[in-house]
Amino acid sequence: MTEWLIVVLLIVGTAFMVTSSVGLVRLPDFYMRMHGPAKAATLGVICVLLAGVVYFTFEQDYFSIREVLAIAFIFITAPVGAHMLTKAARHIGVKFHDQTRIEK
Amino acid sequence: MIATVANWCLLALALSAGLCVVRLLRGPSVPDRALALDTLAVNLIGIIGILCIRDNTVVYFDAVLVIAVLGFVSTVAVAKYLLKGDIID
Secondary structure, three states, X not given: OHHHHHHHHHHHHHHHHHHHHHHHHHOOOHHHHOHHHHHXXXXXXXXXXXXXXXXXXXXXXXXXXXXXXXXXXXXXXXXXXXXXXXXXXXXXXXXXXXXXXXXO | OHHHHHXXXXXXXXXXXXXXXXXXXXXXXXXXXXXXXXXXXXXXXXXXXXXXXXXXXXXXHHHHHHHHHHHHHHHHHHHHHHHHOOOOO
8 A cells, every 4th residue: 555655645746846847948039938946846846755764764764854854855956946047037038939929 | 566666667767867957967057957956856855765665775865865955055055156156254
């Protein structure tokens, strides 16, 4: 039972991370490319680390607070980094896609 | 079963890191490259997390924490440099 939970968490997390990287390569605009790593990759890496927590807690009887700390750190810092990077791109004038409409 | 799934997930994450390197080499602007490096760090955290499960060891968790901190600090440093021209004022 626990084994199935670990496998499902691993597969879901990996699928989200691969999707975010495909979006990083294929989307046409910097501001669109920001979506993949800011949301999908964060969710994916949290799923993968959660699989590690479940594995070491229930299969090996070893609760590691460091991995929980890593999950909390990534969950807090990923939106902050994405916001600052987008603000910097807006400041130096990275071009929008042609069909993006900006309400003045 | 966990070891087999972990091996396939490692292969998929290596592919994902390769896609990040493509964007890193091709990116037209500086924030694109910084974003690709940030995503590369996140992919590396996932790879190390899966390696912990596959090799059944906990000694790699410290590396996860260090890479998470370094990725965040480097992204914020690049963003601050692009915004203000210097990092510490």
